[in-house]
Amino acid sequence: MDHKNSQSASYAAAGVDITAGYRAVELMKKHIARTKNEGCLDDVGGFGGCFGLPVAGMEEPVLVSGTDGVGTKLRIAQLLDKHDTIGIDCVAMCVNDVICCGARPLFFLDYIACGRNVPERIAEIVGGVAEGCVQSGSALIGGETAEHPGMMPVDDYDLAGFSVGIVDKKKIIDNTRMRAGDVVIALASTGVHSNGFSLVRKVFDVEHNENLKEPVEALGGKSVLETLLTPTRIYVKSILALLEQVDVKGISHITGGGFYENVPRSIPDGLCARIQKSSVRVLPIFKLIAETGNIPERDMFNTFNMGVGMSVVVPAEQVQTALDILNGHGETAYVIGEIVENEEKVILA
Structure with missing residues (x-):
């Protein structure tokens, strides 16, 4: 998508640089590409992530979802200025819950709130999310990054995610x-x-x-x-x-x-x-x-x-x-x- 006409000096003066968001998306696409699996139907950047359910051979497919964040472990990443693994934690906290039901994780979405959007740092974070998705066999089909100037320090961020898995009803852990x-x-x-x-x-x-x-x-x-x-x-x-x-x-x-x-x-x-x-x-x-x-x-x-x-x-x-x-x-x-x-x-x- 061409974003060259999308910019707002007034919004930037309020602390939100929308062009940084576009740059972050471009930087993270290489990470997201690693996670694609058989259910992926479109590229990142639309209003919703589309996924085709693999239900062949299942009598009663059941979707199992899980959502979580990383908590204050984020502070350790910030103190070390190392942001490329914290996304693995975010995925893990969700998919490790989903598998407890016997469900295979299918796809994942992340949410990053930050004081200031630094595209390179956002891409590092998403790189970790992508690695977690690869480890769990999940597709990273979408996400959201939001700048919160005045509510968060400029170098602060929070990270949360959402996983959906599938299991045949008769195979749910009983x-x-x-x-x-x-x-x-x-x-x-x-x-x-x-x-x-x-x-x-x-x-x-x-x-x-x-x-x-x-x-x-x-x-x-x-x-x-x-x-x-x-x-x-x-x-x-x-x-x-x-x-x-x-x-x-x-x-x-x-x-x-x-x-x-x-x-x-x-x-x-x-x-x-x-x-x-x-x-x-x-x-x-x-x-x-x-x-x-x-x-x-x-x-x-x-x-x-x-x-x-x-x-x-x-x-x-x-x-x-x-x-x-x-x-x-x-x-x-x-x-x-x-x-x-x-x-x-x-x-x-």
């Missing part, structure tokens, strides 16, 4: 089939992912502590800020592979609220996930957070993923098959507990 004796498998996280950052920022005093950019031996030589910015792992493709061969009875995405809030969401009444804390492979960053902030263990497990980004419940006789599939698809998967009869929903012992 936890009513869960039984005592089923086994809980952990899929390792890559770090803090995108939750608990208000506490993280308080513990490390990120606005004033320059030491956070220095290498830390316990973190593998990375700095605290680098470690915190590690993108959220996307589990979509490995879970889809698992669903093809294993009778998965429940999936939990471990986000804000940690184990105590998220594991129970996939457990039916009358049953409980009994987790062996000694089996959880706690990542070094969580140990550092707990020590630095003097945070009780229960609060840690009730705020962070502690090294477990997702948990799945499978029949005992299919545990080895599940582990082989997940580890074969690049996950670090291992047993952390079992399902027992109890009204507590989750017990960490």
Whole structure:
């Protein structure tokens, strides 16, 4: 589209440069092109993103949607002036929820609000979104960038997204089939992912502590800020592979609220996930957070993923098959507990 006649000196004087928006779209198109899949029907730039639903072979197609943002992890990206991975987090927070129902993510839309539209930075952010879409098999079919002068500092921005997936109704994850004796498998996280950052920022005093950019031996030589910015792992493709061969009875995405809030969401009444804390492979960053902030263990497990980004419940006789599939698809998967009869929903012992 030719935008040479679209400019407003009055709007620019109020703090909004619409030509910067056009420039940002041009810069991000190469990233968006990487995400195209069989459902894409048009190019970015129209008023709506069109997508053809792949329903062949499905008896009752069901759409599953998820929306989320990145939260205050954005502040870490801004402190490091590194904006090319935060979009992965945005996609992950949505598609990792959608896959918990057994749905394959189809497409994604993002929304960026900023104090000032710097096209190169917006393109960096969208580049990360595109990478998250590639990792999850989603098409990035649209989005929106809005300048908010006077409401946000010029270098500030917020990022949110929206995912839609599809699943045949008969294949939606049904936890009513869960039984005592089923086994809980952990899929390792890559770090803090995108939750608990208000506490993280308080513990490390990120606005004033320059030491956070220095290498830390316990973190593998990375700095605290680098470690915190590690993108959220996307589990979509490995879970889809698992669903093809294993009778998965429940999936939990471990986000804000940690184990105590998220594991129970996939457990039916009358049953409980009994987790062996000694089996959880706690990542070094969580140990550092707990020590630095003097945070009780229960609060840690009730705020962070502690090294477990997702948990799945499978029949005992299919545990080895599940582990082989997940580890074969690049996950670090291992047993952390079992399902027992109890009204507590989750017990960490």
